[in-house]
Amino acid sequence: MFRSNLRVAGIGVLGILIALVIAACAPVAQQPSSPVAQQPNAPAATVASPTSAPSAQPVSLRMAILTDERILQPYAYVTGYPGWNMLGLVYDSLFVLDANNTPKPWLATGDQVSADGLTHTITLRDGVKWQDGQPFTSADVKFAFEYYQKNTHSRWTPPVKNITSIETPDDKTVVITLPAPDPSFERRLLADVPIIPQHVWKDVTEPKTFENNIGTGPFKLAEHKLDEFYRFEANPDYFMGKPAVDEILMPIIKDPTTVFSSLKTGEIQATTVPLSPELVKDFEGNSDLKVERGPGFATTMLQFNDERAPWDNAEVRQAVALAIDTQKLVDTVLLGYGTPGNPGWLHPAHTFHDPSIKAVYDPAKAKEILDGLGYKDTDNDGVREADGKPMAGELLVQSNNPQRIRSAELIAAALKEIGLNIKVTSLDTDSVDAKTWPEFDVSKGRDFDLAMWGWSAPVMVNPLRMTELVVSDPTKGSINIGGYKNPEVDTLAAELTTTVDPVKQKELIQKLEAIIARDLPFVMLYYQDGIYAFRPATYGQWMYQQGQGIMNKLSFLPNAKP
Amino acid sequence: MIWHSLRRNRLGMLGLVLLGGIVLMAVFANWLAPYDPSKLTGQPFESPSAAHWLGTNDIGQDIFSELIYGARVSLLIGVLAAAIAIVIGTTVGLLAGYRQGPLGAGLMRLVDVVLVIPFLPLMVLLAAYLGQSIWNLVIVIGLLIWARPARVIRSQVLSLTERDYVLASRVVGAKDNRILVRAILPGVLSLALAQFVLAASGTILLEASLSFLGLGDPTQKSWGTILFYAQARNAFLTGAWLWWVLPTGLMITLTVVGFALIGFAMEEALNPRLKASRAIAVSSKPAPKKQSNPGRATDTAPSEPLTSTVRTTPSSGRVDKIGAE
Numbered sequence: 001m002f003r004s005n006l007r008v009a010g011i012g013v014l015g016i017l018i019a020l021v022i023a024a025c026a027p028v029a030q031q032p033s034s035p036v037a038q039q040p041n042a043p044a045a046t047v048a049s050p051t052s053a054p055s056a057q058p059v060s061l062r063m064a065i066l067t068d069e070r071i072l073q074p075y076a077y078v079t080g081y082p083g084w085n086m087l088g089l090v091y092d093s094l095f096v097l098d099a100n101n102t103p104k105p106w107l108a109t110g111d112q113v114s115a116d117g118l119t120h121t122i123t124l125r126d127g128v129k130w131q132d133g134q135p136f137t138s139a140d141v142k143f144a145f146e147y148y149q150k151n152t153h154s155r156w157t158p159p160v161k162n163i164t165s166i167e168t169p170d171d172k173t174v175v176i177t178l179p180a181p182d183p184s185f186e187r188r189l190l191a192d193v194p195i196i197p198q199h200v201w202k203d204v205t206e207p208k209t210f211e212n213n214i215g216t217g218p219f220k221l222a223e224h225k226l227d228e229f230y231r232f233e234a235n236p237d238y239f240m241g242k243p244a245v246d247e248i249l250m251p252i253i254k255d256p257t258t259v260f261s262s263l264k265t266g267e268i269q270a271t272t273v274p275l276s277p278e279l280v281k282d283f284e285g286n287s288d289l290k291v292e293r294g295p296g297f298a299t300t301m302l303q304f305n306d307e308r309a310p311w312d313n314a315e316v317r318q319a320v321a322l323a324i325d326t327q328k329l330v331d332t333v334l335l336g337y338g339t340p341g342n343p344g345w346l347h348p349a350h351t352f353h354d355p356s357i358k359a360v361y362d363p364a365k366a367k368e369i370l371d372g373l374g375y376k377d378t379d380n381d382g383v384r385e386a387d388g389k390p391m392a393g394e395l396l397v398q399s400n401n402p403q404r405i406r407s408a409e410l411i412a413a414a415l416k417e418i419g420l421n422i423k424v425t426s427l428d429t430d431s432v433d434a435k436t437w438p439e440f441d442v443s444k445g446r447d448f449d450l451a452m453w454g455w456s457a458p459v460m461v462n463p464l465r466m467t468e469l470v471v472s473d474p475t476k477g478s479i480n481i482g483g484y485k486n487p488e489v490d491t492l493a494a495e496l497t498t499t500v501d502p503v504k505q506k507e508l509i510q511k512l513e514a515i516i517a518r519d520l521p522f523v524m525l526y527y528q529d530g531i532y533a534f535r536p537a538t539y540g541q542w543m544y545q546q547g548q549g550i551m552n553k554l555s556f557l558p559n560a561k562p
Numbered sequence: 563m564i565w566h567s568l569r570r571n572r573l574g575m576l577g578l579v580l581l582g583g584i585v586l587m588a589v590f591a592n593w594l595a596p597y598d599p600s601k602l603t604g605q606p607f608e609s610p611s612a613a614h615w616l617g618t619n620d621i622g623q624d625i626f627s628e629l630i631y632g633a634r635v636s637l638l639i640g641v642l643a644a645a646i647a648i649v650i651g652t653t654v655g656l657l658a659g660y661r662q663g664p665l666g667a668g669l670m671r672l673v674d675v676v677l678v679i680p681f682l683p684l685m686v687l688l689a690a691y692l693g694q695s696i697w698n699l700v701i702v703i704g705l706l707i708w709a710r711p712a713r714v715i716r717s718q719v720l721s722l723t724e725r726d727y728v729l730a731s732r733v734v735g736a737k738d739n740r741i742l743v744r745a746i747l748p749g750v751l752s753l754a755l756a757q758f759v760l761a762a763s764g765t766i767l768l769e770a771s772l773s774f775l776g777l778g779d780p781t782q783k784s785w786g787t788i789l790f791y792a793q794a795r796n797a798f799l800t801g802a803w804l805w806w807v808l809p810t811g812l813m814i815t816l817t818v819v820g821f822a823l824i825g826f827a828m829e830e831a832l833n834p835r836l837k838a839s840r841a842i843a844v845s846s847k848p849a850p851k852k853q854s855n856p857g858r859a860t861d862t863a864p865s866e867p868l869t870s871t872v873r874t875t876p877s878s879g880r881v882d883k884i885g886a887e
Contacts, residue, residue, distance in 0.1 A: 257793060257794070257796050257798065257799065260796060260799055261798070261799055264799065276795065276796055278606075278607055278620065278795055278796055278800055279796055279799060279800065282799070282800060332602065332606055332621050332622060333620075333621060335606060335607070399694055399776055399780060400776065402620070402780070402790075402791060402794040402795065405780050405781065406620065406621050408781075409600075409621075409781060410602075410621070413600070424781045425694075425781075426694050426779065426780050426781060427693060427694065428690060431693070
């Protein structure tokens with residue numbers, strides 16, 4: 001009997017142990033010596049402790065990312081952030097965005113625009129070489145633009161599509177002719193389109209699977225192990241000078257918590273992952289760490305299906321917006337590290353924003369609007385009825401994003417107060433995409449009521465891109481995932497896309513802002529601050545690009561002044 | 563009969579007290595909890611205080627209240643999933659034990675297959691494929707853990723089939739269905755009940771692990787979801803694990819142990835041979851494959867699905883040895 005009890009007790013103890021193991025699944029790497037399971041088999045050169053390296057020693061930096069980006073070339077990289085930013089280490093564009101997001105000449109030395117705004121004459125920098133030693137010429141630029149035109153499914157195909165012609169009068173000059181003046185040409189094309197080498201790509205017919213990483217950029221991709229790491233080596237012959245970091249090792253660590261604990265212990269020295277708000281105080285108080293933060297342009301919004309009743313009614317959408325306290329969302333979910341949404345889409349820090357447009361929180365008014373529409377709770381179940389049907393809906397949220405799930409819960413609770421029954425459904429990102437934005441093509445329709453959504457910072461950096469959010473024609477409104485339609489908006493947007501004069505641009509943008517704030521095809525909830533932590537002892541000369549963060553090539557070129 | 567044996571088994575009584583306490587807590591959650599756990603009653607990330615005994619979570623909900631209400635969801639999922647497993651397991655066990663032809667053999671091979679399936683990966687896959695809701699969680703867990711109860715029940719059926727009264731009813735020409743339902747089923751019901759209790763202890767742990775991995779329904783307040791948010795919001799880095807993770811882990815452990823202790827005590831009560839033979843069993847070597855004894859399936863211990871090492875205990879050998887006596 002004694003023996004049996006022992007065994008039973010043993011099993012009980014085992015149960016306790018296992019419960020604790022579950023609870024403690026996250027590796028708590030408190031000692032610097034503790035191994036990080038996800039750490040790739042780092043090459044020997046990078047193992048030497050970088051923290052003690054004097055300045056003459058090569059600087060080796062470990063900067064963790066969350067997911068693999070597959071082949072790091074313009075057709076195959078995966079994420080808009082940080083994949084696109086990593087691409088910028090290897091490839092260059094003709095212009096580059098500086099800390100204030102102003103396009104500055106980079107591979108080019110200048111862009112002369114003709115009086116009618118149709119012809120851009122671009123001169124190229126001397127002495128630029130591809131990473132394999134071949135010279136970089138205007139033929140490469142022409143080739144790259146035409147390659148993106150011909151081979152679809154790159155991010156750059158739509159913007160280069162309507163270029164009329166590209167001429168190369170000599171090795172150092174490119175002349176681009178447009179069908180109409182394009183005010184965002186430098187920002188959207190020249191500062192964005194990565195130039196690929198003609199001698200490497202000329203016979204490539206399957207760009208999505210082509211394995212090559214030769215660019216002109218400050219870093220060469222030296223090694224990539226799928227799901228383990230990327231290793232970049234500085235390009236010593238870079239035309240803007242040798243980068244200040246000799247080697248960047250980017251281990252792939254899939255769990256943000258592990259990323260932060262590795263940063264705290266020094267196993268990595270930087271990361272592309274924005275710091276979670278709850279860690280800011282702790283990290284700021286740690287003398288080994290430095291935290292850079294500033295306004296972020298990435299958005300979080302409540303997206304309506306603007307085609308489905310009752311959300312197709314602008315007044316219902318207004319009632320929803322009035323019921324949501326965005327300041328409270330920022331305080332609760334982001335712990336204050338963010339800016340409440342501007343209903344007119346633009347970040348309030350944006351130069352084109354009209355400060356008179358503000359979000360209003362007024363649930364009483366929301367109820368009034370719904371009462372006025374005749375949408376009343378006739379059967380006393382706490383939910384209003386619209387045309388005989390209860391005002392209910394499903395709010396989709398990405399299951400890998402706890403902050404969005406929490407926001408969704410708070411929104412559902414707020415809408416319950418005004419008599420709407422919203423059920424929060426958490427799905428994996430792919431499933432949410434499939435319902436809201438099937439095949440990433442808005443012309444394929446949509447099947448949802450409400451969804452938590454967000455766009456990455458570059459959509460905000462170029463204010464002219466706001467037309468893509470609201471224009472009803474799917475080819476122009478390529479990210480109008482709610483299917484919002486308003487002829488007035490379409491006319492204004494058409495005018496805006498060909499307006500070159502900045503004053504007129506601002507005027508048109510503010511008109512659009514006012515309409516968006518009134519019609520609310522989506523409710524802007526907040527813009528989360530960009531918070532980035534790193535260990536300055538290894539490398540600290542990061543450049544915080546407004547709204548976009550520290551992951552950009554200029555961060556590694558402190559002496560280059562574009 | 564069960565009750566009397568249970569009362570004599572001190573560990574069984576302990577399990578009963580543990581589980582009883584937790585069930586009471588779940589039932590009377592709305593009286594016991596100081597706050598409504600879905601309401602924001604404090605600032606986010608508060609440390610424990612008089613107002614919030616276990617502090618607040620990432621959006622300012624009271625963790626202590628979450629813990630009390632969490633018992634409801636966790637117990638519900640655990641019990642429902644175990645019920646599914648036992649219904650399937652009993653049916654398969656009855657059929658496989660009674661019909662020893664191709665049907666029985668086929669069912670037993672199916673049981674073998676389900677037993678060797680790598681458990682957690684498959685469950686993660688299924689949960690991701692079916693989507694996140696507590697009903698899917700119940701179904702997934704239920705569908706994956708019926709094999710062990712099926713095996714135990716089959717061995718009981720095998721021995722019952724040879725009993726005189728079953729033979730007698732066959733001789734007088736009773737139909738198979740009637741024999742199964744009227745003669746054999748009552749003989750395995752109490753065993754099924756014990757298996758159910760043991761399965762429930764496993765399912766509660768499974769629910770917690772799946773929810774913790776983010777594969778449950780993050781909008782339901784179960785213990786697993788509390789852990790999910792604690793991990794997602796860096797409780798291990800900020801020190802909040804002390805009041806956010808530890809009490810939750812403790813509740814899960816107490817429930818699991820409570821179920822397990824009751825289950826073991828019930829099995830013991832139902833199977834007197836288990837007591838007598840245990841001493842021999844510990845040192846026994848694995849015997850031939852034949853299983854014909856309603857031996858106690860120690861390998862349904864709650865910990866089994868998470869660590870494959872537990873599965874390799876010599877328990878199966880012991881059970882076989884008893885059978886061969």
